[in-house]
Amino acid sequence: MNTRSALKSYDQVRAHVQTEGASSHRLIQVLMEGAMEKIRVAKGLIERKEIPEKVRQINWALSIIDGLRGSLDMEKGGEIANNLEALYDYMQRRLVVANVENDPTILDEVAGLMLEIKSAWDAVPENISKETSLHTPDQSQNAVTSSL
Numbered sequence: 001m002n003t004r005s006a007l008k009s010y011d012q013v014r015a016h017v018q019t020e021g022a023s024s025h026r027l028i029q030v031l032m033e034g035a036m037e038k039i040r041v042a043k044g045l046i047e048r049k050e051i052p053e054k055v056r057q058i059n060w061a062l063s064i065i066d067g068l069r070g071s072l073d074m075e076k077g078g079e080i081a082n083n084l085e086a087l088y089d090y091m092q093r094r095l096v097v098a099n100v101e102n103d104p105t106i107l108d109e110v111a112g113l114m115l116e117i118k119s120a121w122d123a124v125p126e127n128i129s130k131e132t133s134l135h136t137p138d139q140s141q142n143a144v145t146s147s148l
Contacts, residue, residue, distance in 0.1 A: 025124070028068070032118040035064040039095075039111045043104045051102070058099045061110075065092050087113065 022030065038061035045054035069088040072081045091110045098106035 025121075028071070028121060029118065031064050031068050032114055032121065035061045035068070036111050036114050036118070038064065039107050039114070042098075043107045043111075046102050046104050046107070054102070055099060058095055058107075062092055062095055065095070084117070087117070 038057045042054050042057040042061065045051075045057060065088050069085055069092075072085055072088075074081050074085070077084070091113055094106050094110050097103065098110070
């Protein structure tokens with residue numbers, strides 16, 4: 001087994017362990033962590049000029065963010081969900097530009113935005129997030145599964 005396939009296997013097992021039986025609150029955290037990790041890896045790949053793998057990592061981050069967008073409950077989430085949807089859209093557009101231009105500063109910008117969102121999400125107690133969810137539980141699980 002080569003190093004790349006070993007790391008991929010490790011990532012899949014780690015993701016499965018983190019999401020097995022996890023609450024929708026935790027699943028959203030896992031998605032956000034995953035997006036930030038893919039962006040971090042892509043930045044290193046730009047610096048090492050490993051362009052094909054950089055494209056794969058950014059595409060993966062785009063897919064994760066798309067999962068986050070798709071799991072938003074626009075009805076229950078109201079203005080906050082609308083704002084998050086717009087921010088996720090902006091982040092995806094910026095990732096496309098970073099991908100085309102090989103610009104690590106844009107990756108830093110998007111990672112910083114995701115960290116801000118995640119920090120706010122982490123501050124929401126799990127019992128409150130269940131009552132006033134911005135993300136729907138079924139869609140959160142589907143987003144995690146499809147993004148892995």
